[in-house]
Every structure is written in structure tokens, then in C-alpha cells.
Amino acid sequence: MHRARPLTRLTTLLSLLTTLCLPAIATAAMNVHEATLDNGLKVLVLPDDRAPVVTHQIWYKVGSADEPGGITGIAHMFEHMMFKGTDALGPGEFSEIIARLGGEENAFTGRDFTAYYQTLTVEHLETVMRWEADRMANLALDAEEFRKEKAVVKEEWRSRVRDDPNARLNQLLYATAFASSGYHHPVIGWKTDIDAYTIADLKRWYAEHYAPNNATLVVVGDVDPQNVFDLARRYYGSVERRDLPTAKPREEKPQHGIKRAHLSIPSKLPRLSMGYKAPSLATADEERTAYALAVAAGILAGDSGARLNNDLVRAGKLSSASAGYNLNARETTLFTLDATPREGQSLDETEDLLQKQIERLKNEPVKPEELDRIKAQVVASDVYERDSLFYQGMTLGMYETVGLDYRLADRFVEGIRAVTASDVQAVANRYFRDDGLTVATLDPAAEEKPSLADSTRKAPTGGTERD
Numbered sequence: 001m002h003r004a005r006p007l008t009r010l011t012t013l014l015s016l017l018t019t020l021c022l023p024a025i026a027t028a029a030m031n032v033h034e035a036t037l038d039n040g041l042k043v044l045v046l047p048d049d050r051a052p053v054v055t056h057q058i059w060y061k062v063g064s065a066d067e068p069g070g071i072t073g074i075a076h077m078f079e080h081m082m083f084k085g086t087d088a089l090g091p092g093e094f095s096e097i098i099a100r101l102g103g104e105e106n107a108f109t110g111r112d113f114t115a116y117y118q119t120l121t122v123e124h125l126e127t128v129m130r131w132e133a134d135r136m137a138n139l140a141l142d143a144e145e146f147r148k149e150k151a152v153v154k155e156e157w158r159s160r161v162r163d164d165p166n167a168r169l170n171q172l173l174y175a176t177a178f179a180s181s182g183y184h185h186p187v188i189g190w191k192t193d194i195d196a197y198t199i200a201d202l203k204r205w206y207a208e209h210y211a212p213n214n215a216t217l218v219v220v221g222d223v224d225p226q227n228v229f230d231l232a233r234r235y236y237g238s239v240e241r242r243d244l245p246t247a248k249p250r251e252e253k254p255q256h257g258i259k260r261a262h263l264s265i266p267s268k269l270p271r272l273s274m275g276y277k278a279p280s281l282a283t284a285d286e287e288r289t290a291y292a293l294a295v296a297a298g299i300l301a302g303d304s305g306a307r308l309n310n311d312l313v314r315a316g317k318l319s320s321a322s323a324g325y326n327l328n329a330r331e332t333t334l335f336t337l338d339a340t341p342r343e344g345q346s347l348d349e350t351e352d353l354l355q356k357q358i359e360r361l362k363n364e365p366v367k368p369e370e371l372d373r374i375k376a377q378v379v380a381s382d383v384y385e386r387d388s389l390f391y392q393g394m395t396l397g398m399y400e401t402v403g404l405d406y407r408l409a410d411r412f413v414e415g416i417r418a419v420t421a422s423d424v425q426a427v428a429n430r431y432f433r434d435d436g437l438t439v440a441t442l443d444p445a446a447e448e449k450p451s452l453a454d455s456t457r458k459a460p461t462g463g464t465e466r467d
Contacts, residue, residue, distance in 0.1 A: 030410060032396065033225035035232075039241040040213025043232045044396050044406060045225040048389060054221030055389040056128045057117040058136070059397035061216075062209040064189070065111040065182025065331065066247070071201050073189015076109040077153055078205050082116065083107075084145040086131075086138040091145055094131050101127065109187055112330040113401040119390055122222045126231055133235040136210055141202050150197060157188055165267035169442045173273045174334070176261040177438035181252045181331055211242040216400045220393040252277075252332060259438040267444040269319070270341055272350045275334035277436040278427075281327050282403050290327055291415040292423040293335060293431070297325040298374040299366060299424065300337070300357060305373070307357055308337075317353055318342060330402040334438075335431065347441045361428040365421040378416045 033045040064075050085091040098105045103120025118128045161167050171186045178184040219228050281290040300323035301308050308321035321339040341350040385391045399406040
């Protein structure tokens, strides 16, 4: 993210997406107007006249999963540089224009996308389009600005990764689970790669990925679709399309048995993270599979009355426990469970408690009242989130960018409602298996002497932490 405060809001949103397993909302996709410019830019417009406001979002089909070795985190680094001016605007000037107009703007990078957005009153949409198209075509990559922004990113890494044991454990989980997939490395990148970035790396990334034929423009608000298309042609239409690099195959090889990794660093509390390889909506053999996995995550951790909280935390068996599943990943992803043991409780016991919850999903059909409660949460969330222009736009942009038809958003609630207890049991038995499981553990260590020697945990079988 470009700024710290909106990151908190976005993190909260993404937490809801993965914990409740939902896209932000099921947008009324039937009301979306669509056009593709001659240069390949796809434009989606969703009129919403409840207030004279508009959100303008540009989504690039590139994220950290597309980064080759040696420049991990470059997608995030480049996001920062997009605010450093063009041939026509100085560093930070675009942001200043939006602020003067009373709007808000920011950006975010994920494993599968990089997106930039502005929300403001509708009469300023043309101004936003003019300058967003400008930085798509004419970004100024200045060496001094790069030096300063790289220092900002390194500080971000220190505060959000190095000094956060749970973030480091999460990195270890993914780095161990995925050997070939682009999900192996963190969005922010490895520290050694951040240190080694060059201006040439940024220019190459810009030339290869920031093209209209690799982007989707989403506009939601009190607008006339034809007027939006006309503005898009006027400002984005002159940006030349480019030949995009052919993606190299990064096939994840089959896993044989549980992978284990351990982290021993200074930390206030121990923690355990488990991840089962699972398909997303984009990679599942049928949509029903992904929806059933989403419901399974809701059963485990959808609300305060869900199983992990009710059976383990409230019952005094664990200090905390959660589960998550990213329905909207572009590639095979992880269905995760995380837990913090009680004082004096071993990580082995913590893992056993989580495994028992998984076995319950496999062996006991979910009761109708429990299943109905989860489905009701989905519908309530859908109704609530429809009030946000930003989240409506985010749903459209995310679906398109990960390779799904945005119209699938309208089938989401229907898909969740169609999930049966048998469906949940079937995906649990199919995907929650040892040959898809990775377990990462964190043991607090003394500041001076982190050591694995005295551990009595199940022995690690692979995975190392990396800066």
C-alpha cells in the first residue's frame, strides 16, 4: 500500500475475504456495462446513483506471484514508484490533486494483482482519468526518488515482517508449502532482493506489465456508461498496447506427506500455522468445490459462534484459533488454520486439537442449523457491502484480474446457498490430507540464543526462513 492508514482498512477487508471466504460482495453484474478499447484496455462501468460519487480503479494483471527469482517484491516496490511523478507531474502531485478535490486515493499489491484507486465526487472523474492514464504511459523513474522510496519499503519490511513474528511464521508457511509456485515468496519480497533492486529492474517491470492490454478499468458510481467510455477512449485510448511477456510455467509438483518447518525467534507467544493445498474458484474442477471450501472455512471460523472459537477458545483449550481460505486466488492456494496455545501448552497438543476439528469435518455431516447460519452470514454480508462503491468495484476488478468472468460474482450467493453438508464433507476428505498439508511452528527464543536443540516438537521435514 502507498499509505499506512488505508492499509489497515484494506487488511481488514482482506481478512474478511479469507476468514469468511467471501468476495467483498456479489455485485449486480447484470447492470455492468462493458467495452474494450482498441489498445486492449477492458472497461467495466457499474452505475450507482445513490450519491454523486464515483470510484475509479485500474487493475493490472500482475502481482508478486509473477516475479522471477532475484527481484521478489518488485511489484510492491513499483506500486510505490507510481506515486513519484510523470513527465507532466512532480512526485506526489497526483495525490495532492486528489486531496484538493476532496477525494481519497491509494493502491495495493497482492499475489495476483496490483491496483490503484480514487474515490471522489463525480464531476472530477475526468481529472482522475487524465492523470491515471498519464502514469500508465509516462511514469518518471527518477534515481533519487527511487533511492528514497526503497528506504521506505525497507522500513516497511522491518516493521511489518522482521519485527512481527506472526508475519514471519506466515512467510515460512507459504515458502515451505510452495516450492515452484509464485506464492512461495511474500508480496513484500525477500530482504536481500529489496536491497538489490535497480532502476533497470523497475523500467523493465514497467515496460513488460503496465500496458492497457494488461489492465482493467473499473468505474462505479453516479455515471453515464457511455460518458465513461468516451472519457476512457480520450485519455487511455492513446496509450499504446505492448507485447506482453509469455508467462513461464511454474508447475507445483505433487506433495508426498506432511511438510514441517520451525521458527525459533524472539516472540511473546508460540504459534502454529497449518495450510492444506486447495483449489480456488479459478482452478477448481467445478465451482461447487470452491464454494464448499468457503463454507468449510465459515464453519470453522465464520463468526464468534463458529467451531474454532466456540469449541477451542471459549472452552479454554486454546488462546486463539482461526481459519481462512482465499476463494479468489489465481492459482492453487492454502486453506489455513492458525492457533496460539494456552500458557504451558505444547505446540503438539495445539496441532492435535486443530486436527480433531478437521477430522470432525471429514467424518460428521454438518447439521442443517449450523449450515444455514453460515449461509445467512454470507447473504447478510452481501447486502451490507453493496452500500460501498469501492467494494463493488473491487469485486469486479478482482474477478477479472485473476482470470474469472466478473459475472460469476452474481452467482456467488447462489453457489454458497447450494452447498450441502455432503459437499463440505467431500471437500474435507479430498483436500484436508497429509499429502497436501504444511505445518509451521513458532517457538519463542531468547534474544541472544535462538535454538532448536531443546525442542520436543514433531520434527521438521523441510522449510527454512529467509530474510
